[in-house]
Structures are given as structure tokens and as C-alpha cells.
Amino acid sequence: MEALDYHAEERRKAEFDVEEMKIVWAGSRQAYEISDRVARLVASDPVFRKDNRTMLSRKDLFKDTLRKAAHAWKRIIELRLSEEEASKLRFFVDQPVFTDLHWGMFIPAIKGQGNEEQQQKWLPMAYKMQIIGCYAQTELGHGSNVQGLETTATFDPETDEFVIHSPTLTSSKWWPGGLGKVSTHALIYARLITDGQDHGVHGFIVQLRSLDDHLPLPGITVGDIGMKFGSGAYNSMDNGVLRFDHVRILRDQMLMGVSQVTREGKFMQSDVPRQLVYGTMVYVRQKIVADASCALSRAVCIATRYSVVRRQFGSHNGGPETQVIDYKTQQSRLFPLLASAYAFRFVGEWLKWLYTDVTQRLQASDFSTLPEVHACTAGLKSVTTSATADAIEECRKLCGGHGYLSSSGLPELFAVYVPACTYEGDNVVLLLQVARFLMKTVSQLGSGKKPVGTIAYMGRSEHLLQCRCEVERAEDWLKPNVILEAFEARAARMSVTCAKNLNNFANQEEGFAQLATDLAEAAVAHVQLIIVSKFIEKLQQDIPGKGVKRQLEILFNVYALSLLHKHLGDFVASGCITPKQGALANEQLRLLYSQVHFDNPSLLLYMVLLLERLLQSTSF
Numbered sequence: 001m002e003a004l005d006y007h008a009e010e011r012r013k014a015e016f017d018v019e020e021m022k023i024v025w026a027g028s029r030q031a032y033e034i035s036d037r038v039a040r041l042v043a044s045d046p047v048f049r050k051d052n053r054t055m056l057s058r059k060d061l062f063k064d065t066l067r068k069a070a071h072a073w074k075r076i077i078e079l080r081l082s083e084e085e086a087s088k089l090r091f092f093v094d095q096p097v098f099t100d101l102h103w104g105m106f107i108p109a110i111k112g113q114g115n116e117e118q119q120q121k122w123l124p125m126a127y128k129m130q131i132i133g134c135y136a137q138t139e140l141g142h143g144s145n146v147q148g149l150e151t152t153a154t155f156d157p158e159t160d161e162f163v164i165h166s167p168t169l170t171s172s173k174w175w176p177g178g179l180g181k182v183s184t185h186a187l188i189y190a191r192l193i194t195d196g197q198d199h200g201v202h203g204f205i206v207q208l209r210s211l212d213d214h215l216p217l218p219g220i221t222v223g224d225i226g227m228k229f230g231s232g233a234y235n236s237m238d239n240g241v242l243r244f245d246h247v248r249i250l251r252d253q254m255l256m257g258v259s260q261v262t263r264e265g266k267f268m269q270s271d272v273p274r275q276l277v278y279g280t281m282v283y284v285r286q287k288i289v290a291d292a293s294c295a296l297s298r299a300v301c302i303a304t305r306y307s308v309v310r311r312q313f314g315s316h317n318g319g320p321e322t323q324v325i326d327y328k329t330q331q332s333r334l335f336p337l338l339a340s341a342y343a344f345r346f347v348g349e350w351l352k353w354l355y356t357d358v359t360q361r362l363q364a365s366d367f368s369t370l371p372e373v374h375a376c377t378a379g380l381k382s383v384t385t386s387a388t389a390d391a392i393e394e395c396r397k398l399c400g401g402h403g404y405l406s407s408s409g410l411p412e413l414f415a416v417y418v419p420a421c422t423y424e425g426d427n428v429v430l431l432l433q434v435a436r437f438l439m440k441t442v443s444q445l446g447s448g449k450k451p452v453g454t455i456a457y458m459g460r461s462e463h464l465l466q467c468r469c470e471v472e473r474a475e476d477w478l479k480p481n482v483i484l485e486a487f488e489a490r491a492a493r494m495s496v497t498c499a500k501n502l503n504n505f506a507n508q509e510e511g512f513a514q515l516a517t518d519l520a521e522a523a524v525a526h527v528q529l530i531i532v533s534k535f536i537e538k539l540q541q542d543i544p545g546k547g548v549k550r551q552l553e554i555l556f557n558v559y560a561l562s563l564l565h566k567h568l569g570d571f572v573a574s575g576c577i578t579p580k581q582g583a584l585a586n587e588q589l590r591l592l593y594s595q596v597h598f599d600n601p602s603l604l605l606y607m608v609l610l611l612e613r614l615l616q617s618t619s620f
């Protein structure tokens with residue numbers, strides 16, 4: 001049976017309301033309708049075709065990208081698309097391009113770190129794309145260590161200007177997307193120096209190129225850093241290099257929302273945490289989590305289609321060979337990835353709420369949730385992007401030789417996606433930030449300060465450090481509260497063990513350095529608990545549609561139990577569960593795989609049908 005007939009057949013047999021499931025995936029009926037409408041728009045427009053992308057030279061690819069970006073902008077204007085629809089259109093065009101950074105970092109940084117006057121001055125030009133900006137923070141010598149950046153911004157009280165300078169080779173700005181060819185302006189992160197005093201890293205808007213002839217302005221050396229991983233992939237983006245030779249800018253081009261420099265050259269640190277200078281990174285990290293579910297679902301869609309259609313071995317009396325989806329190994333590799341796509345979708349929805357909440361609190365000078373938001377965005381960005389990058393490669397392997405063909409879509413998807421493990425914060429560095437937050441929380445237990453939010457379970461650590469999972473039969477692992485307690489106990493015990501071991505060192509810094517690997521693993525346990533708990537919270541909501549909630553419950557159990565199986569060592573070593581209980585979890589997982597495949601083949605194929613729209617628009 002051909003794939004499409006099979007799909008049609010499965011749709012007819014669907015155990016659940018496919019239309020309602022589409023809305024669950026999209027987040028709301030409105031979001032689904034926008035997504036579907038814009039996907040059709042992109043898929044039907046020949047200018048947005050992508051099937052030739054891997055065969056183009058870097059120069060032709062870049063020209064193709066600029067053409068698409070200009071056409072997208074034209075369509076946004078013509079169709080009067082809303083900001084959400086425009087963002088969706090850029091997403092479906094799905095080609096790394098300078099507008100990602102203009103809209104995704106340059107504008108948010110001005111909104112988040114500029115004062116009212118600066119927003120009024122710069123945003124109208126940016127919204128109309130009269131100026132095109134990039135986010136120039138990383139340097140040749142420093143990326144993770146922001147406080148190590150070397151570019152200087154020295155205040156000159158004689159002229160009421162900052163002098164922007166690259167004092168060393170390693171201070172060259174290196175990597176910013178959109179910098180190499182397109183951007184007219186950059187948001188530069190540099191060391192603020194007034195009257196000989198270094199006040200750390202702050203943001204400055206600097207014009208790089210003339211608005212008349214697009215040539216670099218005096219004192220500016222700028223260019224592209226060359227080919228990157230893969231052929232097409234990220235080579236559609238002009239990541240660049242930038243050096244300053246004593247470039248002068250007006251004082252009001254320092255973003256003054258977080259701190260200020262007066263006309264007299266006095267540095268004023270307003271009463272907001274200096275880390276708000278990092279706010280744009282936090283914003284993008286939360287967007288990247290939602291983006292992980294999209295990239296992962298595309299890969300799963302391709303691998304599922306292949307697994308359903310491909311047959312190999314098992315023919316009896318000349319009959320058809322076995323569909324590879326029937327192999328238990330194929331199921332145990334593919335189904336947890338399908339479940340992860342939904343898990344990342346739901347935690348991404350929650351993270352968007354958390355970020356919106358902190359943004360509103362900041363406007364009321366309430367900084368109380370900032371540490372948790374940093375830990376959640378850093379941790380979830382790290383865990384979801386690492387898992388997604390690995391999953392795309394796994395999907396390639398699930399498709400045999402065909403997975404290695406460009407026309408499968410997987411190599412390009414992998415090459416475009418994997419830098420997500422590095423940009424917006426190296427994933428290990430971000431896990432260590434989470435670990436710092438966990439150790440601080442553990443150190444405050446008993447101080448009377450009650451842990452809240454995603455770390456509230458630490459307040460029950462006395463119980464969690466000695467509880468035993470109530471699992472005697474495989475089906476006991478189908479109870480959300482049993483799974484939740486196992487994940488809470490694992491996370492609490494790993495953090496508390498790290499905190500105790502830190503005390504064996506002369507100081508916290510030495511301990512942190514020696515125990516960094518354990519601390520990173522404790523951070524992963526904490527973040528995976530957040531993902532599991534948000535999936536449970538999603539299932540506690542009112543989910544309309546025949547059978548939809550039931551399917552999601554199956555996917556939740558597949559996600560949680562496959563994680564437990566993968567990290568069984570943590571759970572057993574920390575005493576949360578016994579080896580026997582671990583074996584029962586694995587037994588339950590096998591039963592669940594059969595359910596996903598045989599009892600609910602439509603769930604599997606539903607993902608294919610739902611995401612086919614995506615595939616069509618990306619037309620690999």
C-alpha cells in the first residue's frame with residue numbers, strides 16, 4: 001500500500017479527533033489557523049522553493065536568500081500580515097537569514113535595554129527596515145565569557161561621545177549573523193570605561209555602513225567569516241567579523257535602560273540587576289525551546305514516513321516483506337522522539353508564559369523570578385537543543401541509506417539545527433548556570449526561604465531523599481504521580497549529593513571546578529523534571545476532542561519512561577528506584593510501543609500528516 005493510501009486509510013481509522021489534535025499541537029485554534037494559512041502561502045509560492053538549496057554555490061545561495069527575504073518582506077507588506085503571521089512566514093521560509101537577527105535580537109535588545117527616548121528614536125526605523133541590525137556580542141577570543149569581552153567604549157567628556165575600539169585581535173567581533181554583508185547597524189557589547197574606570201559590559205548602537213552606498217564607515221573593518229558546516233545550511237547567513245579603529249558615537253547611543261552615563265561622564269547603575277544586559281539572550285533562549293519541538297517534529301515526520309513505507313526482510317511465501325516500523329528496535333528509537341516533540345512543545349508553551357510573566361514583573365521592578373527564569377531558559381535551551389540535535393541524527397540513521405540523501409531533508413535539517421547547541425550559550429556552560437542556581441537553592445534550605453516555582457520540590461527534599469517508589473507492577477508506572485515523584489527524587493538527591501560534596505573543597509569555586517560534571521548531570525535531572533512536570537500539567541488541562549487526551553497520555557508515558565530507562569543509572573544509584581522497578585518500567589515501555597504502533601497507528605501517522613504541511617512548505 002502506498003504511503004498516501006496508507007495515510008488516508010489511517011486517517012479514516014483514527015482513534016482520535018485529528019483536527020483537535022492539530023490545535024493541541026499548535027497551541028490554540030487561532031495559532032493553528034495562522035500556521036496553516038501561512039504554510040500554504042509559502043508552499044504555493046515558487047520564490048520560496050528550497051529543493052535546490054544544497055546545490056547552490058555560497059554566492060548564489062546568499063543571493064537566493066536575499067531574494068527570499070525581500071520577497072517575504074514584500075508579501076508581509078502586501079498582505080498586511082500581523083507580527084505573528086510575519087514571524088510564521090519567516091519561520092516557514094526556513095532559511096537562516098539576517099532578518100532572524102534583526103527581528104529576533106536587534107529589535108528585542110533595544111526594547112529590553114533601551115530607554116523610552118532610544119526606543120522612540122530607533123524602533124520606527126528598525127520596524128520599517130530602514131536600518132538593519134545585528135547583535136554583535138561574541139568576539140574571536142570570548143563567547144561564553146561575556147565579562148571577558150575586550151571591545152572598549154570609552155567616554156570622552158570633551159565631545160560627549162563614546163570611542164568604540166578593538167584593542168586586540170581577539171577583541172574582533174566574530175560570528176554575529178547578518179554582520180558580514182547586510183547590516184547597517186550593530187548592537188555592540190563593549191566594556192564601558194569612564195574616567196579610567198571599567199564598568200563592565202554594556203550595549204551600544206553603532207552604525208557600520210552608509211545608508212547611501214552601504215560601504216563601511218570610517219574606522220570600521222567588516223566582512224564575512226566564510227563557509228560553515230555543511231553545504232547549504234547556515235551558509236545562507238552572513239556571519240561576520242568586525243573591528244573598530246577609534247570609532248566615535250554619541251553618548252545617547254549607549255543603551256540606557258539598565259544603566260546610564262551622564263553628560264559629566266558619571267556612571268549611574270540604576271536599581272535593576274546588571275544581568276538585564278543579558279536579557280536578549282534570555283528572550284531568544286525561550287524561543288529556541290519552542291523551535292526545538294518544530295525541528296524535532298520535522299525529523300520525526302520524515303523518519304516515520306520512511307519507517308511506515310520501507311519494507312525489509314520477513315517475506316513469507318512471496319508475501320510482502322516486513323515494514324521496518326514493526327521492528328522493536330525501530331520503535332524504541334523512533335517513538336521516544338515522537339513523544340519528545342510533544343514534550344518540548346508543551347514545555348515551550350509554558351516557558352513562553354514564564355518569560356511573559358517576568359517581563360511584566362520587570363516593568364514593576366519585581367526581580368524576584370529573574371534567577372528562576374535564567375535557570376529555566378538556560379537549562380531548557382540546553383537540554384532541548386542537545387536532545388533535538390541527537391534526535392535528528394537518530395532519524396537519519398532510522399532511514400538507512402536514504403537518510404543520507406540530501407533529498408531526504410535530514411542532512412540539511414541537521415546541518416542547520418546543530419549550532420543551536422552552541423549559539424545563545426554553549427549547552428554545557430548553560431547547564432553550569434543551572435547548577436549554580438540549584439546549589440544556591442540547596443544552601444538556603446533550612447534558612448526559612450521556601451523554594452518556589454520549578455524548584456519547589458527542593459522544599460520537600462527531606463521526604464524525597466528517603467522515599468521509595470510505589471511500583472510493584474509494570475502498570476504502576478502509568479501513574480503520573482509515581483513518575484513525578486521518581487523524577488523529583490532523582491533531581492533532589494543528585495543536587496543534595498553535589499552540595500554535600502562541594503563542602504569537601506576549600507572553597508566553592510574549587511569545588512565547582514572539580515565537580516563540574518556531576519553538577520551538569522544534576523542540572524539535566526532538574527531540567528528533565530521540569531519537562532515531565534509540564535507535560536503532566538498539560539494533561540491536567542481540559543483537552544477537547546475524542547481520544548486526544550488518551551493519545552497524549554500514551555506519549556507522556558513514552559517520554560517519561562524512555563527518559564527513565566536512558567538515565568536508569570541515576571535513578572538506581574540515587575536509590576529512588578530499585579533495579580527491579582527499573583525493569584518493570586522497561587517492560588511497560590515495550591507495551592506502550594505496541595500501543596503507539598498497533599492500537600494507535602493513526603497517532604504516529606497523524607504526526608506525519610500534521611507536519612507534512614511543514615515538509616511541503618520546506619519542500620526538501
Ligand SMILES: CCCCCCCCCCCCCCC/C=C/C(=O)SCCNC(=O)CCNC(=O)[C@H](O)C(C)(C)COP(=O)(O)OP(=O)(O)OC[C@H]1O[C@@H](n2cnc3c(N)ncnc32)[C@H](O)[C@@H]1OP(=O)(O)O
Binds near residue numbers: 100137144437
Ligand atoms: C534570533 C532569532 C529569534 C527568533 C527565534 C526563532 C527560533 C530560534 C531560531 C534560532 C535563530 C538563532 C540565530 C543565532 C543567533 C545567535 C546569537 C548568539 O549566539 S548571541 C551570543 C550568545 N552568547 C551567550 O549566550 C553567552 C553565554 N554566557 C553568558 O550568558 C554569561 O557569560 C554567563 C551567564 C555564562 C556568565 O555570566 P557572568 O556575568 O559571568 O555571571 P556569573 O556566572 O558570574 O553569575 C552572576 C549572577 O548572574 C546571574 N545571571 C547570569 N546570567 C543571567 C541572566 N541571563 N539572567 C539573569 N541572571 C543571570 C547568575 O545566575 C548569577 O547569579 P547568582 O545569584 O550570583 O548566582
Ligand SMILES: Cc1cc2nc3c(=O)[nH]c(=O)nc-3n(C[C@H](O)[C@H](O)[C@H](O)COP(=O)(O)OP(=O)(O)OC[C@H]3O[C@@H](n4cnc5c(N)ncnc54)[C@H](O)[C@@H]3O)c2cc1C
Binds near residue numbers: 135
Ligand atoms: C551559527 C552561529 C551563529 C551565531 N550567531 C551569533 C550572533 O548573531 N551574535 C553573537 O554575538 N554570537 C553569535 N554566535 C556565537 C556564539 O554565541 C558563541 O559561539 C557561543 O557563545 C560559544 O562561544 P565560543 O564559540 O567563543 O566558545 P567558548 O566560549 O570559547 O567555549 C568553547 C568550548 O569550551 C567549553 N567551555 C567554555 N567555557 C566553559 C566552562 N566554564 N566550563 C566548561 N566548559 C567550558 C565548552 O565546551 C565550549 O563549547 C553564533 C555562533 C554560531 C555557531
